Amino acid sequence: MRIAESISDAADGLDYPTGFVPALLDPGRATPALVAGPRGKAANKRFNVYRNNVTVSLIDALAAAFPATMRITGETFFRAMARFHVRETPPTSPLLFEYGRDFPNFIERYEYAQSMPWLADVARVERAWLDAYHAADAPVLPPNALTLFPVEALGDAVLEAHPSTRLVCSAYPAVTIFSANRESGPVGRIEARQPESALVTRPALDVEVRRLSPGADAFLGSLLSAESLGSAAATARARCPEFDLATAIVVMLEAGAFTAIR
């Protein structure tokens, strides 16, 4: 709000949120002086209802958005971690499914999560999953689309990403860990040690998460920046000599990662 408006609101008795909100996310602060209980009653426990509603509902929102992350850490650990994040970075949008974009970075520097260096990447896959879930609907480029495109023009062709497509690069086996913990079944010992990047798509109504082969993440990253197929393939080969162009294209088209070719 503009400063002049704020000053005028204060004069009009319209600055009640300014007195109300500081204690909402800070249990160390006293109950605001502007509120009371009825007939001279105290308002501490009464104000705590709002404190509790705000903090607990936001922790619940993170728990709902990051179920695999919570399964890995356990609920008590997760909710304590989420509480720190909620107080440090409350949401700025009334759309709760937008919340938690900063949560993976918070996990990365959270003192008690340092023994799980891959945890932040699992959270990044889950955040991408939620983005894909709410993304705009769009037709998917069919798997045979490239065979129908003039061969001589393929190198210069640009693929348009489907609105749901997300790429999460990881130095850890993030997709294996995500997949093992996203469902409620038993989790065996995870043997994977290789870095895994995730391709997240929603070709129709179900979100799909795939492991990308080495170099395919760099390839997809270039395509998502609207680089041509030829240029993206060159980048991937330079980055990763064993990059397999044909396999990468098949996997991405099967995933429904693109909506058009031009």
Next chain:
Amino acid sequence: MAKLAIHADRGASEGSRFPAHPIDGLAGTSFKHQHITSILEDQAAKRGFFEVHAENYMGEGGPPHAALARIRQDYPVSLHGVRMSIGGPQPLDKTHLGRFAGLIERYEPALVSEHLAWSTHDTTYYNDLLPLPYTEATLRRVADHIDEVQETIKRPILLENPSTYLLFKESTMSETAFIRELVRRTGCGLLLDVNNVFVSATNHGFSALDYLADYPLEHVGEIHLAGHTEQEDDEGDLLLIDSHDGPVADAVWTLFDIVIGRCGPLPTLIEWDSAIPDWPVLKAEAIAAQAILDRHSGALLRGRSYAHR
């Protein structure tokens, strides 16, 4: 979800995209996605309506819209805004208001409602329905906000009375006087949450019947019923929490019966938003509400209908 088709025919509308389902005299429930298969298989559930929280459908696409479009084909839908922050002093978020208007255009809801509360201050969103002082200054500001919403969506909203746990020392008028004056100034209708009346009456030590006697019942276009839980205040007295996590309390059913006796069979919603039970349990609450509505079906609606046709 797999059996739902994505509707690709959005965009320029040619008249109505959904059937007109009348909502008058019906009991409905909150729409929860885990119930959709049960609802679609439940042919006996064809009488009723569903209410959704507008913010849950403000993403661009995906399963939420597919589910809502499917339900809207067969049922009247009530669009319940939760986070417009109408009761806050700062200007309404134009982007949010635009999204709200877009949903109304897209789904043609029978009823549209919002809360007398606020949830955003500066740029922080608090995810709760926070209370406001009732003064001449807040009255003017809230009336301006309701005017802006109604001008944008080109129809009246139903404003819901809050459940509150504390009061503001600076308040100079009662909640009922505040609400009555908002109706007079803006032409909005009212969503009377009977559980909220009971919760606030208990928490503040006033009579729920006195509140209803002072409340402009002739402007009510929808009723909400929900469950609450019990805590204690600083003095060890009962403090009720509007938790929406259980069945409607007996005392709230009694108040509801009195309200419907006075108002006639208004569209009535069972709200259940956490610890959500299986569909038959939720439906049973709606059937109980429908029985009371049907018992008073001979009564004329006392006020006007706010339902979109």
